[in-house]
Amino acid sequence: MAEPAKNIKNSKTAITPTREENFPEWYQNVIKAADMAENAPVRGCMIIKPYGYAVWENIQKHFDKMIKAEEVQNAYFPLLIPLSYIAKEAEHIDGFAKECAVVTHHRLAKNDKGELAPDPASALTEPMIIRPTSETIIGESMHNWVQSYRDLPLKLNQWCNVMRWEMRPRIFLRTTEFLWQEGHNAFATAEEADRDARRMLEVYREFIEQYLAVPVIPGSKTPEERFPGAIETYTVEAFMQDGKALQSATSHNLGQTFAHSSDIKYLDKDGTQKLAWTTSWGMSTRTIGGLIMTHGDDDGMIMPPRVAPHQVVILPFLKDDADKAPILEFCDKLRKELRAKDISVQIDKSDARSSDKMWAAIKKGVPVRLEVGAREIAEGQVTYTRRDLGKDGKMKVSVDEFLNTIGVVLDEMQGDLLQRARRRLEGQIMDVKSLKEVREFFAADQSGGLRLDYSLIKGSDEFAAIKQEFAVTTRCLPFADNGQKVIVAKAY
């Protein structure tokens, strides 16, 4: 079969520029080619299109099950936070709560010029901000709900939108509005809180590796990189194909900071009032950016089967109208049989040319493409291709064999994607022994992260200079190194 044109420009890859040529532009173009999201007319915000949103729905579905197994309960708290709540926690404000959307009026009215404008008569006595995160408002509820040690632990989560005014937005990675889950747990003791913060990080690690097939380095943030108000921030750091790090989820041991500012107290068994200990933990739509930059190639997106909107796409190759009815009937039957096996499947019934259908599916990163034409039906066979294997992945098998093995094929692809990314990650982290090597590495604009003794950078003026000069950040102190080593890298 002749290789069809990859795109109208007949370039060698479906996405131009390639990752090698211009990684940031490649990223934008993969999102566009896969039809996942676009910039909104509202500055810094995005529109998550159906194909991108379906990934988020799958993330929600699977991760929600995992947190419910941890006895976390979902709830919903208000979008707007009164200014006085935010003002309560000084460290929190200084950290990041300043760049936020401020609501000052509650009505529009026509002004002198006959234009619609905020009605001066509707000015709020206390301005409110759109939540950048909800520690302060959920803290108020915890204050009301927690009375006795019997009310603890209290584990709450909400799936919602939040806003942080971004000056340099990037779709999925850094947007003024984004979707996330934010968990907020309260405990009777410091030990339980720290155990919980670490446990939720482990749940993130498992989810991100097993569902998104993105390998991560779990560890602690350095004190400077902690969430404002936290006594420990735990993080799972991924590395993208361009060697930059992406913080994929964080879990914070908030100590008694918010328990103190929100007055979350409980009557202990010994009859005394005690201050609770809290944690918070979040993962957002930015993980979809990480998914793209981990798995995508120069032909577009590659979806890990466990979160793919469609795990299989059936491509009916219709040469003439006479074929159409039997081929579509055959495809419908296949779809039904795949669905019975709990495999998500779509048929591309469009009028597009076969090669265009194929390339659309490639750019969208559908894990398995199934080609069905008159010849396949006559032979009782189907041709399928795994997205991650390219031409070598093309297999011709009987319909029965396809149906019997598709589950395994998808599982293998899921495993292979993780393994490939893990091998890459291992090659992306280099061990160094001096700040001189650190400077040389970043001065030469090398790709990847460095691991070195934490003692080398702590309080070091030279490291501060390197950070400044090359926009390098400390990513984490990996658990694997018992806090003795630090990973430094450029980051998203």
Place this chain on the structure above:
Amino acid sequence: MAEPAKNIKNSKTAITPTREENFPEWYQNVIKAADMAENAPVRGCMIIKPYGYAVWENIQKHFDKMIKAEEVQNAYFPLLIPLSYIAKEAEHIDGFAKECAVVTHHRLAKNDKGELAPDPASALTEPMIIRPTSETIIGESMHNWVQSYRDLPLKLNQWCNVMRWEMRPRIFLRTTEFLWQEGHNAFATAEEADRDARRMLEVYREFIEQYLAVPVIPGSKTPEERFPGAIETYTVEAFMQDGKALQSATSHNLGQTFAHSSDIKYLDKDGTQKLAWTTSWGMSTRTIGGLIMTHGDDDGMIMPPRVAPHQVVILPFLKDDADKAPILEFCDKLRKELRAKDISVQIDKSDARSSDKMWAAIKKGVPVRLEVGAREIAEGQVTYTRRDLGKDGKMKVSVDEFLNTIGVVLDEMQGDLLQRARRRLEGQIMDVKSLKEVREFFAADQSGGLRLDYSLIKGSDEFAAIKQEFAVTTRCLPFADNGQKVIVAKAY
């Protein structure tokens, strides 16, 4: 077994006041007793607590499947809408878009007095409003996405939060912020759009009746009651136990109103540019208020099994510590077996007294309570009670029989709740033949709705006076009466 105290006041019902005594206050107290939601510290907003949110999650789960079967795709659009978008559609603004939260600044800073305040330097050049609904911003995307007849129909939905500044908020029923789904569909022809608006109303009817067990009257709104900008608004109207109507979901045929203001055009097969036709349809957390006011009784909530957070609650009755281990083990085994049958189940392992456990489950409206004590285990039997049948519903059966019949028991309860509510609804609507009867009915403060010839009220000054005097509204022109009759009632 002696009847345990219903609450600490030893009143005859678990909820005081009763429905009869004070329906609005009963409503608030049912929500409180079932621990479903509470007023937020933010004016007009609510906090949906885990037990209430679990109902919303079930609504989302089931309804989402139904709309996906209609080939609707979920997506996500920005929370903030620029003022100029809203200003585009004059009728829309006049209708309801004025009472909304207005964002005017994007940063907080300390003012002269050292207090945190909106930073004057961060004033937005164009204020934005928090979406009260998203026709205008989704219209902008449809303008971009729709080019050819091949792009139609386009069916989009989002599950999100919206805000409409409410002066008289009531929990679930009317809150400044609420959660909902809003569907927005675009079509090539007027006929398809109207068919779709009616179809989505039918999907609502089916969902609300079959899952929420709330019978509704489907029909058209009168022109005065239409959604601002719509050429037809279809509605499903429910009647609460106090005889007031509750609009449970609406579906709008928007004609070309928004296609015109957002310029949604497509190139038709005949080579000419045509304006599209759009619909929108929404259902919100207010349905939970309807659920409570339809099914709840003087002992609290009654959850229809299909949306109940827990369909079965197991109540271990622990008299002494020696019993504890074997009883809890027995309960765990039961839970496992119920879960294997896809029945959601919880064990109340708290230290509370048996009677308190029982009353907590009654007030929460758990469909089936299962009592397990030492005697039950010895006899190999369990005692279960359907929440809606009171003491008569208590059954003692073998464990095997319970496990074999619980699915049927829950289905029967679901059906009985709908049937009971339907019988009540039928009794709540009275046919009348004159405006004199209408006046007398409402003057006597009778409960329920009236059905009369639509021609009697159209353009009638007397009816306008009645509406004004008794706060009566026209609910709908029922489909069943082919638009000849109108239902009038007081409403939430």
